[in-house]
Amino acid sequence: xxxxxxxxxxxxxxxxxxxxxxxxxxxxxxxxxLLDFIARLVTDHAPDQLVACMxxxxxxxxxxxxxxxxxxxxxxxxPALAEAGAEETPDTLSPQIxxxxxxxxALGIPRIGVPDYEADDVIGALTARAxxxxxxxxxxxxLFQLVDDARRVRVLYPLKGVGTLQLTDDALLTEKYxxxxxxxxxxxxxxxxxxxxxxxxxxxxxxTAARLIAQFGDLAGIEAAAADPAAKLxxxxxxxxxxxxxxxxxxxxxxxxxxxxxxxxxxxxxxxEPLDPMALEELAARWNLGTSLQRVVDALAHHGTNT
Numbered sequence: 368x369x370x371x372x373x374x375x376x377x378x379x380x381x382x383x384x385x386x387x388x389x390x391x392x393x394x395x396x397x398x399x400x401l402l403d404f405i406a407r408l409v410t411d412h413a414p415d416q417l418v419a420c421m422x423x424x425x426x427x428x429x430x431x432x433x434x435x436x437x438x439x440x441x442x443x444x445x446p447a448l449a450e451a452g453a454e455e456t457p458d459t460l461s462p463q464i465x466x467x468x469x470x471x472x473a474l475g476i477p478r479i480g481v482p483d484y485e486a487d488d489v490i491g492a493l494t495a496r497a498x499x500x501x502x503x504x505x506x507x508x509x510l511f512q513l514v515d516d517a518r519r520v521r522v523l524y525p526l527k528g529v530g531t532l533q534l535t536d537d538a539l540l541t542e543k544y545x546x547x548x549x550x551x552x553x554x555x556x557x558x559x560x561x562x563x564x565x566x567x568x569x570x571x572x573x574x575t576a577a578r579l580i581a582q583f584g585d586l587a588g589i590e591a592a593a594a595d596p597a598a599k600l601x602x603x604x605x606x607x608x609x610x611x612x613x614x615x616x617x618x619x620x621x622x623x624x625x626x627x628x629x630x631x632x633x634x635x636x637x638x639x640e641p642l643d644p645m646a647l648e649e650l651a652a653r654w655n656l657g658t659s660l661q662r663v664v665d666a667l668a669h670h671g672t673n674t
Contacts, residue, residue: 514548
């Protein structure tokens, strides 16, 4: 089970009341919400391995070099933060992120971030190397590109908390988007994504993109058809695709996960007891993590008795 950590703690931050505070009055809603998510996921799905995948770089320069508008609107407005490439995050969320990493480390839950890469890339690399089934837990639809029924890779997409998860496989993608997981990235390239600053091909939305993929197989097939006067494309579609050639030459690298990145050699086994109980006790008291932390510890222990 691979956690898209930032996606989940953002959801926790906005879904859990900020009345949850430390003894000093600091908000801990993202921390406690993420812990509740993890406890529920371990209890409901009993993974053998669990990895918290992190954004070592939420907006890698190599992606920006390819598409300069990539995530531009998310860059912090404060000039000093913007110059450092910081992401715009709510004032009361940023201080909770170091607490989250400290708690994960004390629990012994493996945490992986790779310099110059996003959590999506870490998830892609771990998925590519997995020899058994993989569940990716994310609120980011971009990772639907990893869905692969043959390899038993699916995405657990939270609809409400993590109690209600959309179990995303090829059948569901075909039903909802008329593409498979293997075709999803091509559709995303054509459609674009304003939330990531990806322009897409002007005039080609999700449904047209899916129809073109069904007709010509993949992005390369669509581009070949646009260059072939005999191919069955409308003049407008042909012009739009040809005009977007420069974008289409680089967008697949930006949209696709970089699954061939170097990964640290870690034991990914789900722990059955905290790695550092004393540090965990101190964190629980300092940040008032209470029942949320206890639920995770109990879920890990219960998993241990069932394996």
